[in-house]
Structures are given as structure tokens and as C-alpha cells.
Amino acid sequence: MRSDSNVGRRLAILGAGAVGRSVAELAGEYGHSVVAITDSSDAAVDDSGIDVSRTFARYDRDEPLGSAVPEAIFESAYDVLIEATPTTLDDAEPGFTHARRALETDRHAVLANKGPVAERYAELRDFERESEGSLRFEATVGGAIPVLSTIETYSPEAVSTVRGVLNGTANFVLSRMAAEGLDYDHVLAEAQDLGVAEADPTFDVDGTDAALKCVIVANVLADGGFSLEDATVEGIEAIPQSALDLATADGQTIRLIGEASRDGVRVAPRLVPEHGPLSVTGTRNIVQFETRHAGTLHNSGPGAGGPETASAVLADVDRLPSRVGVDGG
Amino acid sequence: MRSDSNVGRRLAILGAGAVGRSVAELAGEYGHSVVAITDSSDAAVDDSGIDVSRTFARYDRDEPLGSAVPEAIFESAYDVLIEATPTTLDDAEPGFTHARRALETDRHAVLANKGPVAERYAELRDFERESEGSLRFEATVGGAIPVLSTIETYSPEAVSTVRGVLNGTANFVLSRMAAEGLDYDHVLAEAQDLGVAEADPTFDVDGTDAALKCVIVANVLADGGFSLEDATVEGIEAIPQSALDLATADGQTIRLIGEASRDGVRVAPRLVPEHGPLSVTGTRNIVQFETRHAGTLHNSGPGAGGPETASAVLADVDRLPSRVGVDGG
Numbered sequence: 286m287r288s289d290s291n292v293g294r295r296l297a298i299l300g301a302g303a304v305g306r307s308v309a310e311l312a313g314e315y316g317h318s319v320v321a322i323t324d325s326s327d328a329a330v331d332d333s334g335i336d337v338s339r340t341f342a343r344y345d346r347d348e349p350l351g352s353a354v355p356e357a358i359f360e361s362a363y364d365v366l367i368e369a370t371p372t373t374l375d376d377a378e379p380g381f382t383h384a385r386r387a388l389e390t391d392r393h394a395v396l397a398n399k400g401p402v403a404e405r406y407a408e409l410r411d412f413e414r415e416s417e418g419s420l421r422f423e424a425t426v427g428g429a430i431p432v433l434s435t436i437e438t439y440s441p442e443a444v445s446t447v448r449g450v451l452n453g454t455a456n457f458v459l460s461r462m463a464a465e466g467l468d469y470d471h472v473l474a475e476a477q478d479l480g481v482a483e484a485d486p487t488f489d490v491d492g493t494d495a496a497l498k499c500v501i502v503a504n505v506l507a508d509g510g511f512s513l514e515d516a517t518v519e520g521i522e523a524i525p526q527s528a529l530d531l532a533t534a535d536g537q538t539i540r541l542i543g544e545a546s547r548d549g550v551r552v553a554p555r556l557v558p559e560h561g562p563l564s565v566t567g568t569r570n571i572v573q574f575e576t577r578h579a580g581t582l583h584n585s586g587p588g589a590g591g592p593e594t595a596s597a598v599l600a601d602v603d604r605l606p607s608r609v610g611v612d613g614g
Numbered sequence: 615m616r617s618d619s620n621v622g623r624r625l626a627i628l629g630a631g632a633v634g635r636s637v638a639e640l641a642g643e644y645g646h647s648v649v650a651i652t653d654s655s656d657a658a659v660d661d662s663g664i665d666v667s668r669t670f671a672r673y674d675r676d677e678p679l680g681s682a683v684p685e686a687i688f689e690s691a692y693d694v695l696i697e698a699t700p701t702t703l704d705d706a707e708p709g710f711t712h713a714r715r716a717l718e719t720d721r722h723a724v725l726a727n728k729g730p731v732a733e734r735y736a737e738l739r740d741f742e743r744e745s746e747g748s749l750r751f752e753a754t755v756g757g758a759i760p761v762l763s764t765i766e767t768y769s770p771e772a773v774s775t776v777r778g779v780l781n782g783t784a785n786f787v788l789s790r791m792a793a794e795g796l797d798y799d800h801v802l803a804e805a806q807d808l809g810v811a812e813a814d815p816t817f818d819v820d821g822t823d824a825a826l827k828c829v830i831v832a833n834v835l836a837d838g839g840f841s842l843e844d845a846t847v848e849g850i851e852a853i854p855q856s857a858l859d860l861a862t863a864d865g866q867t868i869r870l871i872g873e874a875s876r877d878g879v880r881v882a883p884r885l886v887p888e889h890g891p892l893s894v895t896g897t898r899n900i901v902q903f904e905t906r907h908a909g910t911l912h913n914s915g916p917g918a919g920g921p922e923t924a925s926a927v928l929a930d931v932d933r934l935p936s937r938v939g940v941d942g943g
Contacts, residue, residue, distance in 0.1 A: 307907075311907060315769070429908035429909055430911060431760075431763075431764055434760075434763065434767045435760055435763075435764075438929045438932075438933070439760075439925060439929055440929070560889045562914070576925065578636075578640060578921040578922065578924065579758035579915065579922045579925035579926070580758055580916040582758065582914065582915035583912070583914045583915065584911065584912065585891070585911065586908065586909055586911035586912065590909070592907040592908070593907065596772065596905065596908035600767045600768055603769060
């Protein structure tokens with residue numbers, strides 16, 4: 286019994302940054318159409334399918350995405366809402382409300398935005414339980430690396446602990462500091478020049494971004510119960526170059542390691558063997574799964590990037606349960 | 615929309631070796647029951663569920679598994695047939711017929727046996743297409759490592775090449791030769807003493823086992839078309855210890871690398887960087903996926919072992935489509 290029932294979904298994409306745009310640009314290749322896309326001020330909506338390349342050609346000339354208001358996206362004939370607006374903390378708005386509105390109208394919601402599933406997981410699952418739609422969020426943890434699918438494959442009950450390198454910017458900084466003997470401020474400035482670090486890299490270097498990902502994993506393992514305030518978080522800002530030299534002299538290095546289990550979430554710089562599995566270099570991420578019967582598994586890959594993260598979003602779309610019937614708005 | 619429709623399957627297990635036995639022993643923990651299990655001479659069948667620990671306590675005292683003939687397993691009230699008999703080449707019998715019979719009666723077939731999907735993939739998919747049942751075979755490649763699920767997650771079209779270390783015995787031998795400066799015959803004998811290598815390790819060291827796994831991957835990528843005779847295979851038997859010394863002096867080492875793409879299958883000893891991702895040590899396996907948009911991903915973990923491989927089988931059971939209705943025999 287093989288079917289292709291999951292192709293041909295109509296996507297409504299909230300957010301036109303690197304991830305939202307990549308989802309739109311790759312959707313056709315996966316057999317889906319884009320019926321709406323919005324940034325914070327405008328929306329393009331067309332129930333017969335948006336011409337994505339033409340829309341972004343105009344957008345690149347600083348024209349608006351389309352002639353509709355962002356709110357119009359919820360009136361479009363979409364099957365799957367893609368939430369790719371920036372992650373916000375605490376109430377996780379407006380991402381939370383976006384996902385809630387999709388579920389309340391029996392549509393699917395696929396999130397690239399970490400806020401709603403890190404900060405308000407149980408609430409969102411409650412809305413999902415009442416909905417014909419499903420919630421998926423592979424792209425929120427580890428970019429292109431199938432972290433949540435692997436937990437799903439082995440079932441959450443069979444996974445005890447998930448740990449790893451979950452922030453590419455912090456890992457780039459630490460691996461450059463160790464390899465080149467340069468200090469933190471110097472390498473961070475270099476990372477910003479290269480576009481590896483954002484203009485404001487606070488959440489990457491202070492551990493918040495890795496902690497959000499670990500909170501999401503803990504929520505999946507325990508079926509809810511965690512938010513950012515439950516995490517113990519320490520960043521890499523205070524690590525002197527000399528600490529990396531000391532580690533290297535002993536065959537070790539320092540990595541920002543996040544760890545999630547049913548008992549809690551912790552993010553901190555840790556000593557790891559220089560040639561061990563956790564010491565990936567550059568912006569690569571790695572995730573280690575401790576399982577009940579399958580031993581220790583590792584997945585590594587690009588932890589960020591537009592097309593990479595969009596691949597995770599589109600993998601989620603392909604794994605949604607069979608189509609829920611929505612025709613028209 | 616969340617459901618637990620996949621728990622409570624009734625399993626019929628063909629094969630009572632390390633994998634079949636582990637599936638039986640772990641089935642209850644995953645919410646399933648075992649209604650039949652067989653070795654090559656006897657079967658235990660009970661439509662209300664076999665007492666697995668009692669059955670194997672007797673089996674360990676050299677008593678038969680049960681009082682039924684192996685053929686009786688097909689008359690049991692099973693939902694999912696687990697094919698865990700030894701891998702055979704060419705016609706892949708009797709594994710092929712076992713899987714065919716399950717599909718022909720609209721049941722699911724989950725394979726740990728590589729033969730049918732390496733040697734007769736297209737035929738088996740034809741039977742699946744006519745069936746209400748589905749075919750899955752995660753356990754045939756990389757033991758506990760989710761290789762086929764990862765390809766499925768990203769969709770086969772989005773994966774161009776899969777390569778890696780897919781035989782733990784060969785990898786144990788090569789990594790011990792490099793680390794200890796010992797020659798092939800010495801290390802192989804040691805591996806046999808430790809139970810890492812079988813009494814007849816031919817298929818492990820001549821590359822056949824890795825090639826079968828790569829053929830299966832190529833079949834998944836290309837939706838069929840490959841069998842073992844399409845693979846170019848070279849083993850590790852002729853590698854002198856001096857070759858490993860030479861490699862090490864240059865920061866490299868030798869690994870038996872299998873590679874699968876739509877263009878073909880190749881297994882051969884290859885030079886890889888000593889601290890690179892492919893140079894796992896001991897019996898660990900690693901798989902590298904080259905994807906179209908998600909960059910290069912790596913998965914590593916235990917490539918063999920009873921409970922480890924059984925975890926992959928049970929993950930397949932959990933991912934089967936919703937139950938097909940079968941009540942009684």
C-alpha cells in the first residue's frame with residue numbers, strides 16, 4: 286500500500302526571511318503550492334498559487350510582497366500554515382496565535398519558530414487535540430538535522446537523554462578560538478563580518494538559542510512541562526582563550542553543550558574530547574541520543590541556513606497525516 | 615490531531631535468533647503482542663498472545679519453541695509479519711515468500727532480512743502495491759541507525775548519495791589493525807574470540823554484507839533496479855598492516871566504505887581522514903547523506919546487535935499506516 290497522498294498541499298507562509306523564503310522557493314519542487322506569504326507589513330495571496338520567483342524578484346527591488354494585508358493570509362485556501370516569523374520569548378506572540386488560528390480552523394501548523402513550542406507547548410498541544418489539523422516543528426531544533434523525527438522514530442519513551450551542539454554561531458566562535466588561538470571578541474567580530482553571527486548575537490552566545498531547542502526536546506520527551514525559565518543556562522562570553530589552550534594541551538576542547546531529559550534542561554560550556562563525536566567544528570551541529578535499547582546514536586549536519594531549515598519544514602509537511610478537507614477560505 | 619492508533623499490533627515473528635528474539639522480548643514494552651514465533655523447526659502460536667519470557671526460558675533449556683509447525687504462523691491472527699530469518703542471496707528464499715504471503719493476505723511485512731529487498735526489490739514492491747499491507751525494512755541497513763527513515767524524512771528525491779561504514783566486523787578489524795599495529799589474521803581471530811566476528815565472517819570481510827545494505831539504499835533512492843550483481847565489491851582481506859601504517863603517517867586511515875546512489879553501488883577499502891566523520895572505531899557504523907538542500911548529514915550508532923536491531927524493527931511497526939482489519943486467521 287503506497288500512496289502519494291501528501292503531495293499537493295497548499296501552503297500559507299508567515300515570514301519572508303531566509304527560512305520562509307526558502308520554503309516558498311522549494312515548495313514547488315516538493316509538489317506543493319504557495320497560496321499566501323507575508324512579511325510584517327504586506328501579504329501576497331492567490332488561491333490558485335503564487336508565482337514565487339516573480340514575487341521575490343519584486344521583493345528584491347524593495348517592492349511589497351503583495352497587495353494584501355498580512356491578516357488576509359488566514360482567509361486564503363491553505364492546508365498547512367508555515368510559521369517562520371522570528372522567535373519571541375515568554376508569550377511567544379504573535380507566533381503562538383498564528384499556530385492556534387490554524388489549528389482552530391482544522392488546518393495543519395508547521396513551525397520553524399521556536400517560541401510557541403518552547404514557551405507554551407502544553408497549550409498548543411491542547412489546541413491540536415481539539416483540531417483535525419496537526420502540529421509539527423522539526424525545523425525548530427538542529428536546522429536540517431532530523432532530531433525530532435529520530436525521537437519519533439524510536440518513540441519518545443525509548444529516548445532518555447538528548448545532548449549536543451545546537452548553536453552554530455557559538456560553535457564557530459569556540460572552534461575558531463581553539464584552532465587559531467584568538468580571543469573571543471576578535472573571533473566574534475570575524476563571525477559577524479562573515480555573516481555567521483548576527484549583528485546582535487546575544488541569544489547565540491549567551492546560550493538562550495540552544496536552551497530553547499533543548500526545552501523543545503524536553504517537551505517532546507516528557508510531553509510538555511518545560512519552558513525557558515526551567516533551563517539552567519550559561520553562555521560562552523566569559524571563556525578566555527587560555528581555557529581553550531589548557532583544554533587542547535590535554536586532548537580536550539570546549540563546546541557549548543545543551544542537554545535535555547525528562548529531568549530538565551541545561552546549557553553550558555563543557556570539556557569534550559578534541560576528536561570525540563561532540564567536537565564538531567564551524568557552524569555544524571551534532572546531536573547525541575541516548576536510547577533504551579538502540580545504544581547511543583549521533584546525528585550531525587548543518588544546524589541553520591535558509592534552504593537547510595526549509596528542508597526540515599518541507600519534511601514535516603510530507604509527514605503530516607492525510608489531507609484534511611479544506612476548500613476555499 | 616494526535617492518536618495512538620499504532621499501538622497494540624499483533625506480531626508474527628519468523629526467526630528466533632538475536633533479532634527475532636529481541637523483537638519478541640521488547641514487543642510488550644512497545645504495546646504490541648506476539649501471536650506467533652518460529653525457528654526453522656517449530657513454532658509457538660497463540661492468538662491471545664504468547665508468554666514470551668516463559669517461551670524463551672524453555673527454549674534456553676533446548677526445548678522446542680512451541681508445539682506447532684512453522685507453517686502455522688501464517689494461520690495466526692497477526693497484523694504484522696516480522697521477517698528475521700537469515701539473509702540469503704539470489705532468490706532470497708524463504709524470506710521473499712514469507713513477505714509475499716503477508717502482503718498477499720493484506721498484512722504488513724517488516725523485514726530485518728536483507729535478501730528480499732536487496733535481491734528482489736521491485737517484485738516485492740509490486741506485491742505491496744496490490745496489498746492493503748505495507749512493507750518496511752529499516753533494520754536491514756545500519757542496525758539501530760535510522761538510515762531509511764532519514765531518507766524518507768527528506769524524501770528519496772532530495773538525497774543524492776549515501777555512503778559510510780556499514781559493517782561493524784570489518785570496521786572492528788580495520789580500526790584494531792590501525793590502533794594496535796596487528797595484522798589482519800591476528801585481529802580477525804581476536805574478533806571471533808570476542809564474538810564480534812562470526813565463525814564464518816566471509817560476508818563481513820569480503821564486502822558482501824555492506825554491499826547488500828548499499829543495494830537496498832540504492833533501491834530506495836531509485837525506487838528499484840538494483841541487486842547484488844550490480845554492485846562493485848572489494849573486501850578487506852588483502853589489506854596489509856603496512857598499508858594502515860602508511861595511512862596513519864599521513865593523518866589518514868582505511869575504512870571499508872560503501873556508497874549508494876542512483877548510478878550504482880560500490881564497496882571498497884578507502885583512505886579517509888583519521889579524525890574525519892567516516893573514521894568511526896570498533897563496531898560502530900556511520901552513514902553520510904548528501905542532500906539537495908539540507909547539506910551533508912551524518913548518522914552514527916550501533917550497526918548491529920539484537921536489541922539495537924529490534925529497536926529499528928519496532929520503530930518500523932510504529933510507522934506502519936493505520937491498522938488493516940484482520941480478525942482471526
